[in-house]
Amino acid sequence: EDVAVLTPYLSSVATNEMVETFKTDAENKGWTVNVVDTRGDFQQLASRVEDVTNAGVDAIVLVSVDPNQIGDQIKAASDGKIPVFILDGALAEGVTANITTDNFALGTILSDYLFEAIGNKGNIVKFFHSAHPGVRQRELALDEALEKNGDVTVIAEHYVQVPGPIDNARQAMETFLRQHGDKIDGVWAAWDEPAIGALLAVQSDMPTSKMAIAGIDGNPQAIDLIGQCTNLVATVRQDFPAIARTAVAEIEKVMAGEAPSNPEIFVDAMVVDRKSLDATCDG
Amino acid sequence: MLALDGLVKRFGGVTALDGVAMRVAPGRVHALLGENGAGKSTLLKCLSGTHRPDAGTMRLAGAAYAPASPRAAEDAGLRFVHQELNLVPEFTAYENAYVGRAYEKRFGLVRWRIMRKRFAAVRDRYGLDLDIDRPVGRLSVAKCQIVEILRALMDKAKILVLDEPTASLSEAEAETLRAIVRRLADQGTAVIFVSHRLDEVFAVADDFTVLRNGKTVNHGRLAETSREAIIAEMAGQAFKQRARAASATGGATMLELSGLRVAPARPSIDLTIGGGEIVGLYGIVGSGRSSLLKSIWGANPLCRGSLVLDRSALPRTGIRSRIAAGVAYVSEDRRNTGLIMHQSILDNAALPRLGRYRAHRGLPVLSHRRLRAGVDAILSGLAVRFGRLDDRISTLSGGNQQKIMIGRWLDDDIRLLLLDEPTRGVDIRSKADIHALCRARAAGGAAVLFATSDIEELLMLASRIVVMAQGAVTLDIANSGVSRETVLKAAFHAPARSGMAS
Amino acid sequence: MAFSARYGTLIGLVAIIALFSALSPASFAQASNLINITQQMSLLAIVALGATFVMALSEFDLSVGAVVSMAGIVSVSLFGAGWGVPVTIAATLAAGFCVGLISGYLIATFRMPSFIVTLAIGTVIGGITFWISDGATLFGNIPVAFRDLGRGTLAGVPVLTLWALAATVLALFVLDWTELGRRVLAIGGNREAARLSGVRVTYNSVWAFALCSLFAAIAGLLLTARLGSAHPTGGNGFLLQAYAAVFLGMTAFRDGQANALGTLLGAAIIAVVANGLTILGVPNYLQDIFTGLIIIGAVLVRNIGHRAS
Amino acid sequence: MAFSARYGTLIGLVAIIALFSALSPASFAQASNLINITQQMSLLAIVALGATFVMALSEFDLSVGAVVSMAGIVSVSLFGAGWGVPVTIAATLAAGFCVGLISGYLIATFRMPSFIVTLAIGTVIGGITFWISDGATLFGNIPVAFRDLGRGTLAGVPVLTLWALAATVLALFVLDWTELGRRVLAIGGNREAARLSGVRVTYNSVWAFALCSLFAAIAGLLLTARLGSAHPTGGNGFLLQAYAAVFLGMTAFRDGQANALGTLLGAAIIAVVANGLTILGVPNYLQDIFTGLIIIGAVLVRNIGHRAS
Ligand SMILES: Nc1ncnc2c1ncn2[C@@H]1O[C@H](COP(=O)(O)OP(=O)(O)OP(=O)(O)O)[C@@H](O)[C@H]1O
């Protein structure tokens, strides 16, 4: 079978991991997988969906896409009897199934973990990027958590620039460290790359700091850094391989003429921290 | 020393050189003569390695000579001053002299002071006047020409090639240059000299070659021929230069400048020109003629003073107000401020009067048919040699470009014609054509104000002579029986601080 | 001039199409796919045609991407506020036009470099767009009448294709048949010579920038109609592609001057390559590599021909 | 020339610093913060200094961002393959240098527009980078000795700042004191004149492009050392900022020619604005708006002074 995988964010670590796992699993099943990246361009994404629809692929997989952004093209594909699967996106008309982790839930897990790590009290720095719909959900979850917990305040926040999120977050964090210094108790990063950037700033400018940094995604570099007992204490790992594997299974089912087990399938997330990594840290 | 035979060079359909032969001897000045478009510059560009001839042989000191690039030509000992300026505008004069050759260096580092010193020494040795620290983009055309000449004189050349080096120089500088050329020839350098000023050619050159339509039509020693014979050979027919102009007397006042200052520190200028008058503006380089014309044209804001055209005052600045009032202006630097070199002949010729070629009066939509017809009319009045209207204007010979630049402004409602060095680089016949155009405008009641650095032309065309020095008017007299000496004296006259003397 | 020098880039496009047709006769070389390509290239073509005006002036406008994004967000916001289709379109286009007026005014009056001014203006516009949208993708409340401006077909031709054709004709007309266009090209060719010939440099420059932004705003509206949503950075990807199209077009005809037909050709090359490589199922990284090589090849065909002549 | 015309952009920078100092004396106007800014601007400065060479040639190199990314990925891959620090650095720099050689060769020999060639080359490089890295962020196996090239301080000055200073001195030196630099500037000022005067246009142009890519590769290595990881598109954000810095610098001194000190000044303006606005805690959309306005203001100061004189 011919499967087309399309995404505007292939250069993002999380998206890349899903695509790679998907490719491996699907190719093991003997499918031909064609990956298309449009570098954040939705007009291009729409065009490429049209192309693969015209080329008559057997299934279309959209990764990290909000289907509302290209509603007509998805509808055209499903009208052409091509099933459309979405990884880490949302549900909309024409979508056969959306396999994802609930981003709002991710945000809540992160916020709760971080608040507890700083003793439910203190100042945090927030790194966010509201242009990405999933990442924005996490931000909304933080807002809700802050409302519930009046003792935690956002002392500074930074809108992370993409591309180059690590360096950008690092520069902002350096600035915040000079400005607020010891007053910062924690760093809330909407995904792991800014968390890594913040950590690099802390390591070079305030190596003795005890502040806790946490992010989302389970980025391998972040996990590595957590294992090294740095200030980066946790990441909420979305199980991207599981998302991808679930998608392969669902596609297989649909191609065999069955209905998907559920139009919206949630894959669980888990916290990765020193404890879950069995890291032994002193102090 | 240099022997050329059967050189042929074609550009698409145009045959620029069609079997040229020429012999240049060391220690002699060789004049290369011909009308505009005859192929002089093309021939020299074959010598400089810019163009590669399609056929023919070149021999230098007996050996075959076929430069693959300008660099190869330089290495062979040739130095060029091309007709068009080739300078880097942001660089100073002395750095321009080093572009394309080895800089003075130590440990790989450029030694600016030594370079400056060496260039200044060359300038002083040849007695030329030049500010060498200013970026050449801010020098006048004439000064740039001097930079080009000095660059070619930086080290001793076997052959020095000068393509119309005096076209933008005034009498004094041209005289200095001629002296330099003689001096170099006496020291053994072969000089190829292109000029449309025949007096100058007879004064400086020993031998000559005449080109016509890309062919050598005659060559020999200048001492054995005459001015008339040469003119006839260039034109292919006998051609009589018109004698001195009958001085038209001015009609009613057309232009009146009073208390005009182009900049706060410059002297004030008063000048009146009547309808039908042709006023020639003479001065040495930097005397302020171009600034004055530009100010009248409204291109440089006036600092002070008033400007009245045909009894109605003109605003201090604004070119369009001048155009609306029937003024036309031709700049002195066709390459940088006159024409758009990479656009077509059509585009260039139509630009000032685009509004004429509308399909309908009320709509700003052009009719290409009218455009072509209009431009054809302009060109046919000028005897321009060209291929197609859509060719780039840069493919025309310099003189033909000049004619288009003037011709595109000429029009029946012109009341004041401002010409800055209008016949620069133009051959004798075309010069006569341009002069005839001026006279026809004047006869039609227009006032003509032209700046020139050519005294011959000044005395031949002007009905009144105005001389400027250091920004002020130092002479203003009717042109009857005026001698060269009177004019030159006024041009070197240091004016009283307050301004006008006459 | 040799044939390959004169029509080199066009030959390049034909060669690319022939190649893809040979490799994928069943999918690429179908009429329906070729028609679809004309639709896919249409928005890029409109943005690039706008950029052609400022390139004719020998300037840059780096705010076009931001203006495309802005137009989308502004229009959906206005629909959200209950405005009707015609008023919303008019207001959005006016906003786009004004952006160009401001850039053009700053650049022409103060002789500031257009590269930096328009980059800065683009940043400002991006901030404003973000402010209006809160950084979120906006959808919903978009009237069907508006959406139909950017989808569907008319007599078998995609509506977007018709818009792009209209934009091409307009740009061609302005640049070749109006005084404004000829004057803009003259300023682009030699600013000082044009000024001394009586061309109003500021006035004409401002128009060129305003038209450029206007075209970008049109593309933004059509993009929103096509997608049914507006993203605060959704148009930014057009920037480099649009200039690539204009530059490809400048090598195509008329010896280095920006021109409308050339720009259309440039946009077509970019769109055909993207479509063909996707249909062939070439791996993602190879697509990038091929795209780059094909574009260089397309220009090279022409320039080698040019050198030979 | 009036003082404000001569040093306008510098005055702009001083004014910006004064403004931020007044608004945030406790955080912005601290020596430690100002030193930190020099570190934050350093990589941008290095990329921009490289771009200064091609701008001196009056050309563009749009592949710099891709080369920064490539250098990072290549170096981490080589470390992963067990190569030592010096060899890896040498190989990466050589790769960067070669990219410039290729672009420069195509542009100078075939007279292709640099904008389109370097855009295409950048796309090809991006594809190759993706291929090597599989699109993933690479980390691990990076020797500490290498990482220390991009972090920490030497005698109280951040190491990165020292690198940027060295790059500035080198660029200044090449452009102002070597024949190569002067020839590049001559070609940029008047290509035809330089050619007719015997300057080897191709040779010198190729050098300018090669140096530009080399500087970008250096920045890519330092970025990797600084972050301890390499991302396949991590350097792309430098592209527009680097040209913004060069253009700001061109308005700063010397009447419109690209120059090293000006570029450094341009990079400083961009870095100071980003730092100051972050410290003031201005919301992100307002940061964009202010950044744009401040940059326009910085150029305007100079150009208004210039007009007056
Ligand atoms: N690059 C070119 N492309 C096409 N035609 C050219 C080119 N260069 C010169 N020509 C043509 O060759 C002919 C000779 O031109 P050339 O410049 O040699 O004349 P010239 O004798 O120097 O005239 P002038 O006295 O006006 O300088 C002209 O008809 C000109 O139009």
Ligand SMILES: Nc1ncnc2c1ncn2[C@@H]1O[C@H](COP(=O)(O)OP(=O)(O)OP(=O)(O)O)[C@@H](O)[C@H]1O
């Ligand atoms: N753009 C400029 N910047 C600075 N000085 C200038 C500029 N243009 C002209 N000048 C100076 O003003 C004076 C008058 O120059 P102008 O060009 O009017 O003289 P001119 O008599 O026409 O000389 P030329 O024969 O060289 O054209 C000269 O000293 C010249 O150096």
Ligand SMILES: [Mg+2]
């Ligand atoms: Mg000539």
Ligand SMILES: [Mg+2]
């Ligand atoms: Mg003059």
